[in-house]
Amino acid sequence: MTALLNEIPAEDLCPALGHPVLSSAAFLNEVSSRYPEAVSLAAGRPYDGFFDPAELGDNLLAYQEHLTEREGLSPGEVTRRLFQYGRTAGHIHDLIAELIANDEGIHVPPESIVVVNGAQEGMLITLRALCNAPGDVLLTTSPAYIGILGAARLLGIKSAAVAEDEDGVDPAAVAAVARRLRGSGQRPRALYLVPDFSNPTGHTLSAERRGALLEVAEEEGLLILEDSPYGFLADPPLPSLKSLDTTGRVIHIGSFAKTCFPGARVGYVVADQVVRHADGSRSTLADQLALIRSMITVNTSSVAQAVIGGILVRARCRLREHNAERIRFYRENLAALLRALDRRLPDDVRHRLGVSWNAPAAGFFVVLRVPFPADENLLTVSARDYGVVWTPMSYFFADGGGSRAMRLSCSSVSAADLEEGARRLALLVLDTAQMRR
């Protein structure tokens, strides 16, 4: 019997695979790789210039020294720490506890921290823990980071959008959405947001709204998932929601992707909430998250943890200080992008065309609003004919929206490239707007 080659119909696979939140990054990568000469205002990755391969070994050694000298581990114990299956919740939790106390004003026991394979895994395990019944709903800002929308889709979790303005999400709007959901028999479980220099908008939740949002969370029985990968760029920083949380309403998701490096795939979840079991016993939410992650990736690579651990040790668990040069670089890059846009699309031109953008104080992103669809067709034209790529804002809306806006990123290129990218982008905008007259 000669059997035919097995072909799997795509409709028999996970339905989330067909959703734009999963496929959009692939399109962007493909366009970028087809036109390598294009200036990238699309990539939200950090700047290469801060990375040096020689440091990897140094950081590994610094962590080993720390284990020996500070934690008092024997050589055999050091070996096990680096090579074996380890603690499910990770082994650099104590260093992370010190870091977030120093840098974020978050004071929690190390045991309430779960080290994860990047913030993405943190989102996934938190969603899996919290949203299980068919009526459980995740609230997200709209637009929102693609990773949270994708994780919710993969797990079949419904999400509800709360619009964001320049001061972040409006607590009253959060309360209204939560009530509407409950009114229709659903259960709002948590609100996901990026409070500082949000991806994709660059917006920051104002100080007033931080307090008000915590009150709404309390009143509406919501948890808040705070994800702040760009918060280290703030000067001065606003208090993190977790640092203001006195009642256990905030789960803080941390990332080392921008403060250390993304390839490590190391992040963390701060979940000091108390879980009450049917038998009356108590545990922490962190314990439960660790159990879930044991069935997803077992734990976080010990080598990756050791490298990040070494960076933390060498930085005396103060990454804001340690990253002073990076912070200056990214802040200057953002200022350079905003200046270049100003120069290339001066006041009169942008008012005539109906073009505008926001001006965040820091962060990686700016939103450019245009009077025409900024879709994948235009992106292809932009890359091919104008030599510049950007991200369609529509990618960040779960249910449509953002069709006439672009996310511009300033993080991965030099100031000179930003200048050139803005020049090319202005040409695209002028030509496209005029063509449509």
Added chain:
Amino acid sequence: MTALLNEIPAEDLCPALGHPVLSSAAFLNEVSSRYPEAVSLAAGRPYDGFFDPAELGDNLLAYQEHLTEREGLSPGEVTRRLFQYGRTAGHIHDLIAELIANDEGIHVPPESIVVVNGAQEGMLITLRALCNAPGDVLLTTSPAYIGILGAARLLGIKSAAVAEDEDGVDPAAVAAVARRLRGSGQRPRALYLVPDFSNPTGHTLSAERRGALLEVAEEEGLLILEDSPYGFLADPPLPSLKSLDTTGRVIHIGSFAKTCFPGARVGYVVADQVVRHADGSRSTLADQLALIRSMITVNTSSVAQAVIGGILVRARCRLREHNAERIRFYRENLAALLRALDRRLPDDVRHRLGVSWNAPAAGFFVVLRVPFPADENLLTVSARDYGVVWTPMSYFFADGGGSRAMRLSCSSVSAADLEEGARRLALLVLDTAQMRR
């Protein structure tokens, strides 16, 4: 307003958290840490003696050299490879393709390989891709590896058990279960199995059954998820199911946990199946799995991949040869455990008591069948009063079973400890059996 501290009722969290497949490992760890002097016949981790921290840096350098000299990457490209977000499907896929061609007789294009955060993530993304409708069912051997049962639970996927004997799973039984499921309106999607020296039983799927199982997969429209972390210990090896697969029925899940080291958290999925999309276009299943994993962990730590890549480079992509010493050690350890059991529970004693065990040719595990419940109570007594720990076989049954058997592991301790462990275990067995007379 002073708000009360937020307490989360456990019944509001993911229901899988309450299932023994998630909590059992925690119990085992807790017992082991409470009685650190107990000999561990429970831990399935590799032997510490093969690990040397100094090698981490050497392997990193070997991989960097490979990138420069063999792949021709510039210094900037090497830096990006090590520090940035990388290719979602990983960057050591070509080395892995060479490895599995050399060691497993599996010949596939590198693009059909997805590098993952350990085999566990490979299982999770494969299940998520394949099982989505409420009637989709995963077949597993019974007993089965805890990781696959846990991943299915987390995703809310139903599983159906197919009993295993000393020659592995019976293909006719697989067909019968598949037909029964279809008869009740469900859809059997895939069979998960560990064909070589299975965890927990130590059983190996016979050569005859390998061919027959592929035919059943073809006839019943099943995919086979082949997970073989212990196959490298076979001498001579039986052909892997993937190497026999001419029609795209087998998805091969690979692990470096035992051939390199578990802390790396690097594994891979070989998924060269063709996926047919609604618009007539085609992709590979590997592409779809990579999309799913982009929403779980983004990708596999570049540092961890680099360390494993360095080991592969230094081993010229031949880990069976490279691991000759390890293979000898584990085979001798298993033989030592079996000899010690024979000596401590000789023929007449074990027949009188109704005690028996299997004798695999290799692998990490042996099953000891006893005439009394081998449950968590007995495990606590065993650790406290006899100084030996083992794993209750009941942990590996999704729906009950295995109550009178223990999984014994020979992998993590020295031959002398195995001897002592077997002595203590025999005392426990003799005492417990006599007490119950």
